[in-house]
Amino acid sequence: MDIPHTVEARPDTGLYNAKVGIWLFLASEVMLFGALFSSYILLRVGAEAWPHGLLSVPIGTFNTVVLITSSITVVLAWASLKLGDLSRFKLYQGCTVLLALTFVAVKSFEYRDKFTHYYVRLQDGTELNGHLAGNPLNWTAANLADTNRVGASITFHPDAAGGEGEGAHGGHAEPIELTAANVAKLESWGPWRSTYLAIYFTLTGLHALHVIGGALVIAYLWGPGSRMWRSDPERFTNRVEVCGLFWHFVDLVWIFLFPVLYLL
Amino acid sequence: MSLKAFHILFILVSIVLAFGFGAWELVAFFDGRQTLDLALGAGSLVAGVALIFYFRAVLKKLKNMSYL
Numbered sequence: 001m002d003i004p005h006t007v008e009a010r011p012d013t014g015l016y017n018a019k020v021g022i023w024l025f026l027a028s029e030v031m032l033f034g035a036l037f038s039s040y041i042l043l044r045v046g047a048e049a050w051p052h053g054l055l056s057v058p059i060g061t062f063n064t065v066v067l068i069t070s071s072i073t074v075v076l077a078w079a080s081l082k083l084g085d086l087s088r089f090k091l092y093q094g095c096t097v098l099l100a101l102t103f104v105a106v107k108s109f110e111y112r113d114k115f116t117h118y119y120v121r122l123q124d125g126t127e128l129n130g131h132l133a134g135n136p137l138n139w140t141a142a143n144l145a146d147t148n149r150v151g152a153s154i155t156f157h158p159d160a161a162g163g164e165g166e167g168a169h170g171g172h173a174e175p176i177e178l179t180a181a182n183v184a185k186l187e188s189w190g191p192w193r194s195t196y197l198a199i200y201f202t203l204t205g206l207h208a209l210h211v212i213g214g215a216l217v218i219a220y221l222w223g224p225g226s227r228m229w230r231s232d233p234e235r236f237t238n239r240v241e242v243c244g245l246f247w248h249f250v251d252l253v254w255i256f257l258f259p260v261l262y263l264l
Numbered sequence: 265m266s267l268k269a270f271h272i273l274f275i276l277v278s279i280v281l282a283f284g285f286g287a288w289e290l291v292a293f294f295d296g297r298q299t300l301d302l303a304l305g306a307g308s309l310v311a312g313v314a315l316i317f318y319f320r321a322v323l324k325k326l327k328n329m330s331y332l
Contacts, residue, residue: 068278075271244267248274
């Protein structure tokens with residue numbers, strides 16, 4: 001049994017079915033991300049203070065360039081199929097997969113940077129932000145108490161600016177020694193640390209999941225999925241177009257996320 | 265809306281971002297005199313101009329494709 005309207009347009013919609021389907025899906029995605037952006041706005045206008053400079057603008061800029069370039073390669077891949085050139089399609093589609101992986105790798109580097117950055121409150125009430133020696137991942141005060149693992153103390157490198165939100169990349173002040181006895185609280189800059197980091201991880205985490213999902217589909221169409229080109233080239237071209245529409249949506253979300261989270 | 269139409273919209277938004285980010289970075293440079301701000305600002309403005317040329321090339325290359 002043939003699936004109807006995979007290539008030719010339906011008379012009532014004027015489009016092939018997959019295109020109607022992807023736009024319905026993208027409409028639901030707009031509502032999902034729209035709700036989260038609305039949450040961001042409400043949290044921000046309701047906050048007494050909002051941190052700035054926690055994220056690296058050069059790294060965010062690099063990832064923005066990566067995603068804009070990937071949207072170009074995905075269109076070039078589709079245009080190559082329209083011109084009947086499968087080898088060029090493979091080249092551009094392969095570039096898109098590599099760019100998607102680059103984005104995810106850079107994002108995971110950014111995440112790791114947050115989970116190795118710490119807020120410390122000492123017993124005398126002093127509050128500091130900075131890095132622990134050896135950059136351990138997501139420690140708490142309980143890890144400091146585990147003397148078998150860390151010895152009597154661990155070196156802490158406070159941020160030069162001192163306060164959270166005053167710049168996480170501005171170098172370090174004089175290091176201090178932390179022990180379980182002089183630390184009241186130790187917490188990494190995970191989503192639990194502040195409202196800003198919670199909405200940052202929620203928005204970028206959901207976006208990164210979309211990038212990974214899109215990359216898997218793009219890689220499938222580049223690899224085993226491209227066999228359809230031999231049997232049904234028009235349908236395969238439509239699949240690539242639908243995939244490209246999703247990828248553009250993911251890229252467009254980032255175009256809004258970048259200034260909102262990194263600049264404003 | 266076809267991939268062509270969505271791509272054109274995306275490139276237009278990217279051009280706005282490139283010039284907006286370029287201006288933001290140049291303001292940051294005049295405030296703090298950081299060379300990195302100047303490099304990012306100038307790079308972003310150049311990228312914006314490059315995207316305009318790309319936009320024109322895409323319109324020409326894909327002129328026979330449908331917007332639907």
